[in-house]
Amino acid sequence: MLTLDLLINGLIIGVFYALMAIGLSLIFGILKIVNFAHGEFYMVGAYAYTLAALSLGISPWLGIPLALVIGLLLGLVVERLLMRPLYSGYTSWGVMRDEYAVIVTFALSIFLINIVDKVVGPFAYKGPPLVNISRVTVGPLAMSGHRLVAALIAIAVIVTVALIIRYSFWGRQIQAVSQNRLGASLAGIDTAKASAIVFALAGGLAAVSGALLANIFNPTPDVGVFPAIKSYTIVVLGGMGSVPGSIVASLVLGVLESFGGVYISYQYRDTFGLFILILFLLFRPQGLFGERAREV
Amino acid sequence: MAYLVVDRVSKSFGGLKALDEASFSLEAGELVGLIGPNGSGKTTLINILSGHLSCDSGKVELNGETITGLRPEVLARRGVLRMFQLTRSFPRMSAFDNLLVTGCALGLSQEAAEARALSLLQDLSLTRIMDLDAGQLSGGQMKLLEFGSCFMVPPRIALLDEPFAAVHPTLKEIMSDFIRRRHAEGQTFILVSHDMPVIVELCPRTVCMNAGRVIADEATRAVLTDKVVIEAYLGEAAA
Amino acid sequence: MSTGGHPTNRRLRIEFIVSLAILLVVAGLPAIVTNAYWQGVIVVSMYFAMLSIAWNILAGYAGQFSLAPAAFGMIGAYATGLLAYYYHTGYAIGIPAAIVVSGLIGLVLGRIVLRLRGPYLALTTLSFAEIMRLVISNSIEITRGDLGLNVPGIFQERLPYYYLMIGVLLIIQVGLFYLLRSRAGLYLRAIRDDEIAAASRGVRIVYWKTFAFTLSAAICGLGGALYGHFAHFVSPELGLLQQTGVVISMVVIGGLGTMVGPLIGALLVYVTSEFLRDVGNYQLVVFAFLVIIFARFFRAGLWGLVLLLLGVRAPRPLAAAPATE
Secondary structure (H helix, E strand, O other), X not given: OHHHHHHHHHHHHHHHHHHXXXXXXXXXXXXXXXXXXXXXHHHHHHHHHHHHHHHHOOOHHHHHXXXXXXXXXXXXXXXXXXXXXXXXXXXXXXXXHHHHHHHHHHHHHHHHHHHHHHHOOOOOOOOOOOOOOOOEEEOOEEEOHHHHHHHHHHHXXXXXXXXXXXXXXXXXXXXXXXXXXXXXXXXXXOHHHHHHHHHHHHHHHHHHHHHHOOOOOOOOOOOOHHHHHHHHHHHHHHOOOOHHHHHHHHHHHHHHHHHHHHHOOOOOHHHHHHHHHHHHHHHOOOOOOOOOOOOO | OOOEEEEEEEEEEOOEEEEEEEEEEEOOOOEEEEEOOXXXXXXXHHHHHOOOOOOOEEEEEEOOEEOOOOOHHHHHHXXXXXXXXXXXXXXXXXXXXXXXXXXXXXXXXXHHHHHHHHHHHHHOOOHHHOOOEHHHOOHHHHHHHHHHHOOXXXXXXXXXXXXXXXXXXXXXXXXXXXXXXXXXXXXXXEEEOOOHHHHHHHOOEEEEEEOOEEEEEEEHHHHHHOHHHHXXXXXXXXX | OOOOXXXXXXXXXXXXXXHHHHHHHHHHHHHXXXXXXXXXXXXXXXXXXHHHHHHHHHHHHOXXXXXXXXXXXXXXXXXXXXXXXHHOOOHHHHHHXXXXXXXXXXXXXXXXXXXXOHHHHHHHHHHHHHHHXXXXXXXXXXXXXXXXXXXXXXXXXXXXXXXXXXHHHHHHHHHHHHHHHOHHHHHHHHHHHOHHHHHHXXXXXXXXXXXXXXXXXXXXXXXXXXXXXXXXXXXXHHXXXXXXXXXXXXXXXXXXXXOOHXXXXXXXXXXXXXXXXXXXXXXXXXXXXXXXXXXXXOOOHHHHHHHHHOOOOOOOOOOOOOOOO
């Protein structure tokens, strides 16, 4: 049945979107910035997974944790080197921290895209599948084996992360810092460390997303640009800083795009998310689940 | 009819009722103190008067015109000027330019604005630092600068929200003298402050708020000995 | 008669004169740079200079960090391109049309994003830019999509384009100088520094923000149209987010919020990138890296560096914590 097919397809895409969106949302929650280089964490993960398998002969199943680790490290390094000025008081940007964040992450994005372009080359690789079954039938649906396995892995990762954020020690520290940085630091929480953990985690998640999708979207230096734009829509939709919000919004967007691509317009399906983004930014910036910030 | 009329203004934030049918009025030329414990709604009221917040119900009238719901820049041009509790300035513009902005925005010509700015800087003993960026000034100087901005064009009413908080006594002197002089010339003020000595010194009349309502509105000395006021600040036992 | 205290005026005048001097030098370059290819490179760098100046007005002076400058360049280019394609008009109609169309769309965008700040503003303008690009590149029946459009030229030779661009840049800089010296300059900078304070002092936020967006978009559109007529070709690639990244890099490297920064940023970055292209195509890596370094450690950019080296008063830091009395 077409509708069910579209629905499941949409949900699966949504699950992959969620991996990226959660990290982005966490970053916004804790640092109050949008990370414009998020797509490049995805890209790095995709390349790590692909090149490990193709050049080093490593099994794709090891490629996933490898991508995770590389993503974690990259996120950590970026946070330590570049994000300090956002919270450590005096910098040459002073009151213009938002602008600093936009410029630095945007530049970082261009830097990463182009350095990969130079070092690895602009040609697309084909990410190896996790399982070599090209067609799996689950009930009325048919999809590639890799897609099914990847989706299951993604779901597992998402659930794990959500639980960690909700219940673990550091998860709760992160929640505290996101809600009130000053208060959290007064309560003795190491806010710098929390920021570092969040950035690393976000990098890792995006990298895993890139790795899982490498078989479907061949890694090129700018492969992360599209997913990143989708994530922006999602985090605004779900409420910046809200992990459950991002998950729900990801699924919603995935389904919307799936149906919209068939029933409204295939040609312009990429613009739906953007229109939704603008509408929400204008009329409901706190998204579906976020908190409204007070002014003055 | 009174110059400023605050008529049963209410404002809630989520479940918190910050203003609960607060009402009072002022005549032109009055210098009224506004006191009350923390959280009593003083700043919320100022924000509503200056247009930075909209009220849920109630009405504010200035000189017969309803001004409820107008935007801050519109109100500024109608003569409602204010200071912020946490000093606001234009950090990357010079002190001189900080004053010029207000002057030009409120309709002065280039020359008039420059002349006005220079004389204000002199009145406030800030001429020395006039070419420094506002962001490079000390906290007290920034506050004095913000204070001065309210008077580039004589306002219909000046809303001073805790102008003396954390300010050096010398600068406090400068501000009080200025207020006293302008008041003598007929300037209308609402002065929010926790500094009781200054309130007593400057304000013939004081309004006290608590939990979003006006609980006392009379001559300053009477307000300070009012049982209701003491109770609001110190609790029932002390009253 | 101008507004603004003495140091403000003096600084602005110096920046203005230096930028005029730079344009003068560029005007004299063809005597040394006789290679037509390199003259063309400088022409393109002047297209980027226009986008950079425009973005600097919006972001550096009015504080609105939009991610749409390249999109407006593309809109201007397509305004003239589509008119030429369907109605066989030339630059005489195309260029004014580009200015008007871009300006109007910029006005609309400005009204849309009025209440947005920081990341929300960036995201909205980004979405807008991407939507514009996707619409143009996907409407194949109307715009020929990625195939692009052929655009008639203005002159037969390369050199006249060169001087046309210099002339336009000159006019823009002069206009900008008078704008910044006027009340408008005060209002824009006030909005940038503290919008809430500006409103409470009577500055008409809605009007001036919209003004900044409109002006910036119009200049971008003008640049785009001029580029189109020079290159005889327009494509949706003009509006890629990466192009906006290049513009932002140029302004940040040159010096955000100054009259000289965008000019030297654009000229130096683009010309140097062409040099580096010969060496091995590392230009974007290098410039992105430079942007990060400048943003992280030296916000005043190259122009600030020049001032520092010349012993002029050190770039004024933005105090996060004011000095104690």
